[in-house]
Amino acid sequence: MPPSSPSSPHSSPLELLPAVDVRDGQAVRLVHGESGTETSYGSPLQAALAWQSAGAEWLHLVDLDAAFGTGDNRALLGEVTATMDIKVELSGGIRDDDTLAAALATGCTRVNLGTAALENPEWVADVIARHGDRVAVGLDVRGTTLRGRGWTRDGGDLYETLARLDSEGCARYVVTDIAKDGTLKGPNLDLLKNVCAATDRPVVASGGVSSLDDLRAIGELVPEGVEGAIVGKALYAKSFTLQEALAVVNR
Numbered sequence: 001m002p003p004s005s006p007s008s009p010h011s012s013p014l015e016l017l018p019a020v021d022v023r024d025g026q027a028v029r030l031v032h033g034e035s036g037t038e039t040s041y042g043s044p045l046q047a048a049l050a051w052q053s054a055g056a057e058w059l060h061l062v063d064l065d066a067a068f069g070t071g072d073n074r075a076l077l078g079e080v081t082a083t084m085d086i087k088v089e090l091s092g093g094i095r096d097d098d099t100l101a102a103a104l105a106t107g108c109t110r111v112n113l114g115t116a117a118l119e120n121p122e123w124v125a126d127v128i129a130r131h132g133d134r135v136a137v138g139l140d141v142r143g144t145t146l147r148g149r150g151w152t153r154d155g156g157d158l159y160e161t162l163a164r165l166d167s168e169g170c171a172r173y174v175v176t177d178i179a180k181d182g183t184l185k186g187p188n189l190d191l192l193k194n195v196c197a198a199t200d201r202p203v204v205a206s207g208g209v210s211s212l213d214d215l216r217a218i219g220e221l222v223p224e225g226v227e228g229a230i231v232g233k234a235l236y237a238k239s240f241t242l243q244e245a246l247a248v249v250n251r
């Protein structure tokens with residue numbers, strides 16, 4: 001493998017995953033992931049197609065109703081995933097054999113498990129063993145306490161759970177600081193560094209990205225193990241365009 005040139009210090013570019021979070025059939029943004037804080041941005045399919053047209057290689061697609069236990073948008077998310085030509089990470093309410101089978105059957109590239117990893121560790125260990133790289137686990141934290149059930153309930157210690165999942169062969173983690181999510185206050189870089197120090201698995205950063213400088217800062221953590229960054233609110237609020245973000249991470 002050729003050495004990295006001085007102008008491109010990272011071994012690989014940071015992957016960008018624009019987010020489409022769906023509640024009651026609409027693309028929405030939440031603040032701190034709290035139900036009731038929704039701002040609506042219209043059709044999820046139109047949002048997803050817009051990110052694809054702008055050059056995205058990934059889509060982070062979340063069923064918030066399934067996460068909160070207020071129903072689901074399964075058919076709609078299936079339609080969005082089937083329409084995309086890009087890779088899709090599907091998240092929200094994937095907690096048992098039925099919801100896992102439905103999620104995988106959409107043809108998504110991978111699923112993101114959250115609550116199940118906290119409440120049903122034996123099932124998750126089995127899913128990891130059966131599906132390997134198609135499964136990521138979302139580590140959604142306040143401080144170092146994990147949160148499940150749409151981020152409404154405490155679910156144990158971040159680092160104890162991480163060690164358990166590592167030992168079970170979990171392929172990657174999606175790490176969200178709930179205090180930052182949807183706030184445009186910048187990512188929690190210390191949390192990302194600490195998680196990277198605690199695991200050799202790739203980490204996808206989520207929550208709080210507000211600027212191109214935030215993406216540059218996350219990109220600096222690629223050598224430590226950060227593989228990607230999910231961006232939601234900043235794109236919807238037009239803080240920068242997806243093309244500008246892609247130019248930053250691909251330089």
Ligand SMILES: O=C(O)c1ccccc1NCC(=O)[C@H](O)[C@H](O)COP(=O)(O)O
Binds near residue numbers: 020029030208
């Ligand atoms: O991903 C979930 O399962 C989930 C559950 C409950 C509330 C929110 C959830 N996800 C939110 C996201 O993944 C956001 O789209 C992502 O963190 C982007 O955050 P931001 O860039 O701060 O808008």
